[in-house]
Amino acid sequence: MDYRKKISLLFEEPFDRKEIYSLLARPKEEKMGDFALPCFTLAKKAGENPVALAKKFSETLERPSFISSIEPAGGFLNFKIKDEELATSVIGEIFEKGENYGSSDEGKGRVICIDYSSINIAKPFHIGHLLTTVIGAALYRIYGFLGYKPYGINHLGDYGTQFGKMISAYKRWGNKDDIEKRGVTALNELYVRFHSEAEKDESLNDEGRHYFKLIEQGDSECVKIFEWFKKITLEEVNKVYERLGVKFDSYNGESFYNDKMEPVLEELSQKGLLKESDGAQVVELDGMPPCLLKKADGATLYATRDIAAAFYRKKTYDFYKCLYVVAYQQNLHFKQFFKVIELMGYDWAKDLQHIAFGMVSLEDGTLSTRKGKVVLLDEVLNKAVEKSLKIITEKNPDLKDREKIAEMIGVGAVIFFALFNGRIKDIVFSYDKVLTFDGETGPYVQYTCARCSSILEKGGKYDFKKFNPSAILNQEGRSIYSALALFPEKVKEAAEKNEPCVITRYITDIAQRFNKFYIEHKIIEGSKEEINAKLCLTYAVRRVIINGFNLLGIKAPDRM
Ligand code: ARG
Secondary structure (H helix, E strand, O other): OOHHHHHHOOOOOOOOHHHHHHHOEOOOOHHHOOEEEEOHHHHHHHOOOHHHHHHHHHHHOOOOOOEEEEEEEOOEEEEEEOHHHHHHHHHHHHHHHHHHOOOOOOOOOOEEEEEOOOOEOOOOOEHHHHHHHHHHHHHHHHHHHOOOEEEEEOOOEOOOHHHHHHHHHHHHHOOHHHHHHHOHHHHHHHHHHHHHHHHHOOHHHHHHHHHHHHHHHOOHHHHHHHHHHHHHHHHHHHHHHHHHOOOOOEOOOHHHHOOOHHHHHHHHHHOOOEEEEOOEEEEEEOOEEEEEEEOOOOOEOHHHHHHHHHHHHHHHHOOOEEEEEOOHHHHHHHHHHHHHHHHOOOHHHHHEEEEOOOOEEEOOEOOOOHHHOOOEHHHHHHHHHHHHHHHHHHHOOOOOOHHHHHHHHHHHHHHHHHOOOOOOOOEEEOHHHHHOOOOOOHHHHHHHHHHHHHHHHHHOOOOHHHOOHHHHOOHHHHHHHHHHOOHHHHHHHHHHHOOOHHHHHHHHHHHHHHHHHHHHOOOOOOOHHHHHHHHHHHHHHHHHHHHHHHHHOOOOOOOO
């Protein structure tokens, strides 16, 4: 139900209905109404005072049956939709659209490339990767829900001398069976050992460089070992991706651009942008350090591959936007290489966007990546699931399928935690805090959703065709259906800001509102008609929470 449209039609010449449509917004405070029209620009054009204009509108506008009040407030004009009208249209729309409530086709025909997770081969998949992985995957689903064609890219870190060093270490001290068994942990130990041995014997570094050259030249033995490292790493991370419900359309990593950098460097040089500096090739930039693209020894860099990748993506997918979900520590890197592409004269440089985020640390000390000691993401999930199992066993000893439900709660709690705050905030992870059943947590919202499921099960049949809203036209009821109406806008806002937390916070708010209603109004009590209305509301709440969960990648158990 497009109330903005309907309200804009109340206005006559000389006021422009289209302008009014786009000016209509949600009032700052809920109690002021459902829509607010700021009268400032309208008044300026009409040569009037905004306060006077708002007052005049309130006195002269027609009041159609769907509106209960039109009130001026300073330079604003506030509209309130009639309760029964709003309840019926919102809940009706949720019944009609179901799992598609909140979706749209505004992005039709537009590709959004999303570079997220982007792990490094032979390196542990740790808690530091949590945010890029779940923020990227949530954006992927959110854009998809809005009709865009998202394209998920895991830009693997699979290029560089470190892989030559890994081969050297493997040849010297490696054990095939051990690596097959312990996977990336064993690979990472080899890497750590290489570094400590190289401190004593510098020639090791030359050996590493030599092996890296061999990989680049396609030497069959070295490539085979490297491909095996890659396979081991991907098998391990894929298990975690599966638990988190994360998918990719491409695993083209840095090495994929091996043969795509030279043409870019060529073009840069033709355009007079490439300068020599101490034997290295750089692009000088205003107000930032130069972007280094080729070292004196001829080696290319991370930035060189990112520039080649951006060109490849533009050519291959013709993206509308290309997002890079990467920690804010890399701010400068992205600023630099975006600028290089802009200097080359490509206006699509403006469509490259760094989606930065803050750091996660653990309550019991920050994560340490030195000396190979890191907190693996898989272990964090395991521990969260284990603790969830304990909690639900205590709360509900007869619960069936307990292991499955604990997996949903534990993993969901971690995702919820990661997506609850604005991206840029540094956050501290605590098992106890993310797993508590009351507060702004995943389990709290899941529990509310399970409560809805069990009410609907106990309440028996409900039917929107017989919906009469009178039993929910109280304060607590209105606070729910007026908030449910906002879901489509929230999904859009999440995409505009690239902030999944808009949705996390929104469904938390819905859960809180529903629980207030639940305490005040016994749902399965009263006349048939009253119960039906309350069950329809409960259905709508459950539906919207699940639609939100689906976008975040959180599962909703029916019981817990
Ligand atoms: N592998 C990189 C890292 O761990 C992240 C890559 C991000 N994506 C990109 N296109 N640069 O720091």
